[in-house]
Amino acid sequence: MNQWEVFVNDIKELAEDADLELTIRTLNAGIHKYTYKRVRCQVSSDLKKHADQLQVRLGRGQLSASRFSIKVLDEVQRLPEKYR
């Protein structure tokens, strides 16, 4: 199980069971903790629906009480070709 975190301004940005594109950071222990990925994913407030867990922070870093499970469908590459 992986632990992820996302920043949103409004919890409504996390529409359940829809395909979302989010920037999430890993909370898994180790030196890469807090690094980000851009992903296509689905989230659910049913914490058992998906294997990975997602916690949420709001606009100024406040930890939200809302928790989700998350399924990462694939990684989205945003970096333009010329910079790779």
Added chain:
Amino acid sequence: MAAPRSNREFIEACVKSGDAVRIKQEVDWENEAGAIVRRACELAAPAPFMEKIKDYPGFSYFGAPLSTYRRMAISLGMDPASPLPEIGKEYLKRTNGEVIPPVVVDRKDAPCKENILKGKDVDLCRLPVPLVHDGDGGRYVGTWHAVVTKHPVRGDVNWGMYRQMMFDSRTMSGAVFPFSDLGKALNDYYLPRGESCPFATAIGLSPLAAMAACAPSPIPEPELVGMLAGEPARLVKCETNDLEVPADAEIILEGEICPDYKVEEGPFGEYTGYRTSPRDFRVTFRVNCITYRNNATMTISNMGVPQDEGQLLRSFSLGLELEKLLKSQGIPVTGVYMHPRSTHHMMIVGVKPTYSGVAQQIGQLAFGSKLGPWFHMVMVVDDQTDIYNWDEVYHAFCTRCHPANGIHIYRNAPGTPLYPFATPHERKHSIGSKVVFDCLWPTDWDKINDVPTLVSFKHVYPKDIQDKVLANWTAYGYPPVK
């Protein structure tokens, strides 16, 4: 006492004078190191030198490097007990002197080249990048550092302290304001051409190099370091671009700024004492080479409520640079000071009030200058008020500033997204408002009959009475005044 030439010499000097403590027990890079630095700032305690970092054997942290005037004095090679006005005079003397250009040394003489990571070995997570505050948008690589760039046309070098958050193993994002030197170069040159901008980030600088990167001086930073230190700064060429970086820095990151590609940055605990600026898409730095010293020390500034080095040093240098500017314009200023507790938002200017409108003239020059976006209040007091003594300044403000005639407001000026009072729209578009508090007696008042007489020990008693009372103070039964 000579000015410390490197971060290591500075740590040694601070430990020796009692202005830094060695922390031997292991410290976690996730929050714990940040919390130690924050508490040290709030207590004005010695700077923490954390010698053992969880997950990162061989690395160390030095926190709150310049968050006290004592450590600022040490950085200039002065007695740590030097009073602030003396430190200010020394800064002005050195920065008004002869320009001392840097020297470029061979890479074999540059400690920052002791370890070099390129290609697939480049991973920012190999460095002990701290999570400075719980809830920050990321781990911040650059909190006390210099981002080195060169103007593509003019060729002038810029060292700026633009905060940098680790986004992934090779990417950082940071706040670069549009009115800054780098912001202007990116928007005027690189963005329209779709070209990347070479950069290097130097971390663990000598304290005077950090001071130069933080100061809003018109003197190019490599020269400014030499003038402050009294000897040339030692630079070395980067591995992957033509920039030159401080040879004695602890860590160097080389790469390119991608002007047309932005990733999320923030929120971050800021020098105002709040997390104000929103998480947003900001300037992106791609790292393609990391070099570092053996047993490298990463410097951490933990911004928050007063006082940290951002507030202290920025207040110090902004005030002194404004003093230079006002004097160059013939304004009869007697001193300029920002109390760090204003989080460098209020400039206090002492002036001989010899003509009317001088307070507004000072405000217009200050706000209209390159320094202007960094503060929004100018308080002008007379030359009898001690600008370093907040009690005197506050008394002058509360009693001499006319609520209808003495407050002058300027709207739609440049501002920063970091202003806590700004509206969300103003933050998004770097719009500010400014105010001048004129605490001078009007020059058209009759000095005998209209101007009130200040009632204080040093102003209303004859000199012989003052001397007698001072001489007998302990004999009256009072403890000595320190």
